Amino acid sequence: MRKMTFPTLEQISLTSVLYALSDPTRLQIVKSLAEKEEMTCCSFVFKSAIAKSTLSHHFKVLRDAGVILTRAEGTQGINSLRKQDLDQRFPGMLDAILRVTD
Structure with a gap:
């Protein structure tokens, strides 16, 4: 599995997160x-x-928007949500979006 890069907390932008979540x-x-x-x-x-x-x-x-992290474990990619980072950068946004889409 190739090495993946992720944006830092400061590099996560609202427009890229909203675009990623629009699909x-x-x-x-x-x-x-x-x-x-x-x-x-x-x-x-x-x-x-x-x-x-x-x-x-x-x-x-x-990944590019900073919404998830993917780490390699053997040949598998293990994905996790960057909830803590997103909550720190945009407090309450992710919870509001997930609540509205239920």
């Missing part, structure tokens, strides 16, 4: 990670079939 698939990924602390890329269940390349794109958008 229903990415929002579903974030909701799942909010319920479970960590999940592999393969463990997400979606209502419709999603190509692996499309799913990889969604994870990249979320």
